[in-house]
Amino acid sequence: MQYEISFDIAAAIVFLTILVLFYTKKKSPYQYNKMFALLLWVCFGTAVFDCTGTVSLSYPGLFPRWFEYLANEAYLLCQNCATPIYAMYIIMLTNSGRKTKLIYKLLLAIPISVVTLLIVSTPWTKLMFYFTEDGIYQHGSLFILLYIVVLYYFLIGFYFLRKFSASLSFEKRLALYSFLPVVGIAVVIQFLVPYYLIQVFAMSISLVLLLFSVQNAEELLDNSTGAFGREIFCETINGDLMAKQSFAVLSVEICNSNFIGKSIGLDRMDDVLKVVVAYLKSIHKKGLVGRMGADRFCVKLPAMSKYEMAQKAEMVRARFADSFEEVNVSDVFHVKIAYMDCPKEAGTIEQIVDVMDYVSEKQAEDTIFDAADLDTTNRQNYHEIRRAIRDAIEHHTFQVYYQPIYSVKEKRIISAEALIRLQDEKLGFISPEVFIPMAEKEGYILEIGRFVFESVCSFYTREKLWERGIEYIEVNLSVIECMQHDLAGRLFHILREYKLPANRINLEITETAMAYSSELLANTMHRLAEDGFTFSMDDFGTGYAGIASTYDLPFDCIKIDKSILWTSMANEKAYIVLKHTFALIKNLNKKIVMEGVENEEHIERLLELGCDYFQGYYFSKPIPEQTFVEYLARFELPEILENS
Ligand code: C2E
Ligand code: CA
Ligand code: CA
Secondary structure, X not given: OOXXXXXXXXXHHXXXXXXXXXXXXXXXXXXXXXXXXXXXXXXXXXXXXXXHHHHHHHOOOOOOHHHHHHHHHHHHHHHHHHHHHHHHHHHHHOOHXXXXXXXXXXXXXXXXXXXXXXXXXXXXXXXXXXXXXXXXXXXXXXXXXXXXXXXXXXXXXXXXXXXHHHHOOHHHHHHHHHHHHHHHHHHHHXXXXXXXXXXXXXXXXXXXXXXXXXXXXXXXXXXXXXXXXXXXXXXXXXXHHHXXXXXXXXXXXEOOHHHHHHHHOHHHHHHHHHHHHHHHHHOOOOOEEEEEEOOEEEEEEEOOOXXXXXXXXXXXXXXXXXXXXXHOEOOOOOEEXXXXXXXXXXXXXXXXXXXXXXXXXXXXXXXXXXXXXXXXXXXXXXXXXXXXXXXXXXXXXXXXXXXXEEXXXXXXXXXXXXXXXXEEOOOEEEOHHHHHHHHHHHOOHXXXXXXXXXXXXXXXXXXXXXXXXXXXXXXXXXXXXXXXXXXXXXXXXXXXXXXXXXXXXXXXXXXXXXXXXXXXXXXXXXXXXXOOOEEEEEEEOOXXXXXXXXXXXXXXXXXXXXXXXXXXXXXXXXXXXXXXXXXXXXXXXXXXXXXXXXXXXXXXXXXXXXXXXXXXXXXXXXXXXXXXXXXXXXXXXXXXXXXO
């Protein structure tokens, strides 16, 4: 057979060119670069040995038999190593390799080792190929194994690419994926038309693509400072986050770079920043410095304790307190430094940037921030929401809405939960889920709690709600309120003002409150209960406390969180748990309120389970006082509840 080797010669030239480019280019300091180099060499070897092997086959007898064996073995070895190396390259690139378990390492190593052994031993075993007596090259009985193994590594590469490629940019993904079909199609062509040696050439084209997208180091580095550009830095961080790696991040913001830039001249600023970056690189040998903005740098460090992070931060602060005389800058840089334990304190790039933004807003130069101390949730709005809370307190613009609670036994609306509403002129509606935790932290919650309690008493007496069938109103108590020594005194004071008996109020305390101060809480609850207050345990099923914590506490009612109902509708196991929870609570002689009842399906299930009270959008959303009074007047029993 006459083979067409010009493709191989072309491929060898392309590989050589890429090798030269690769070694002369700037590179990022990653392990995967070594893999890429290995891949290039192996491909180059494939092309060269394919030529020699083919020439030796085309002219039988020209070379000694041992040389024919050697050339063809070398070709097969190189060709078969290319795909495992490609797979390894992807694993390293997508960062997924760091946690490779032993079993996966074996899965990677064993097939290629077996194939290598078979190829090397083929002059004796003739399993891969052999020469007939008249010197003709023939495939051995296990030759097909080579295709299977190539396919196997392709699939591994593909698997990791799919699983982790979200951390890579679009072009990179495209280049990486293209390797598979380009080489795949060529393999098929070569299988069908064996003398057309196109496969190696196809690989060379793919590697050119990789070189210009993935391996393009220029794009990676921020040329003026030598730090990584924002894109590649974020990509690295994302890769680590996806691989569930822990690491530390130290962010440094230079507050007065404008001032310094003006005083030394902007053209010199780059040189100065180079020194700054070089310093940041030096704080840890495995540190990775990224430039996140004109004046912002991030150093990614290996996982370490918060104490070590604080020490590093202090070291950096001390360095910046000194001037950079080596580049003739006599002014000192003022910096803000933050450190965070990732992914615990910042689990996404956005959250890392959030921390930096948050710190950036603070009027505190030369200060170190621990991300654990910052509340960056709703950061942009944080100040605004705090302002809105203050305004609402000052101008009495909080409102209390009421959500009806239906009694299965009485077949009517028997109660309502009081829920606070904050409508701000600028921000619009702000959910209590957002501002209550904030009010707790900022100390406004006691005032808010008092306002709600007073509004409820006022509404209840003013509208004589007991005459409309409302036996009591449920009021939420925050954990902070529960921890006040004089809570009972305060509540009685208000009740007396409205001449309301305590049994008209049911206090809701969340399950999580049990975890805080059980003794103080127990004392307060018993005092309140003696005087007639009743209690519901709120959000049951979302905390860790569980039913056991209620044994010594005077709860009359357990209020199961809506999420528990909703998951139990979709998930059989969750339903079984709910069923047992119901049985348990009933055995303890406590009533059950179900939150989040939205439709008839929910009602059906809950009737089966023997639930005592329903609350949810099926009946009504929380509504203002007047609407609530009208709702009561108009309430008609839904058909589904008539025969319950
Ligand atoms: P919570 O005590 O669990 O209140 C029930 C929440 O579930 C309310 O949200 C209510 O509107 C909502 N909900 C009830 N039924 C349904 C339903 O069928 N479907 C859906 N999607 N939602 C339903 P809201 O009013 O946003 O209150 C959120 C949380 O804010 C409350 O959770 C409570 O923890 C807190 N909160 C509200 N008002 C007060 C208050 O006056 N004091 C205190 N300390 N906390 C309050
Ligand atoms: Ca509640
Ligand atoms: Ca709840």
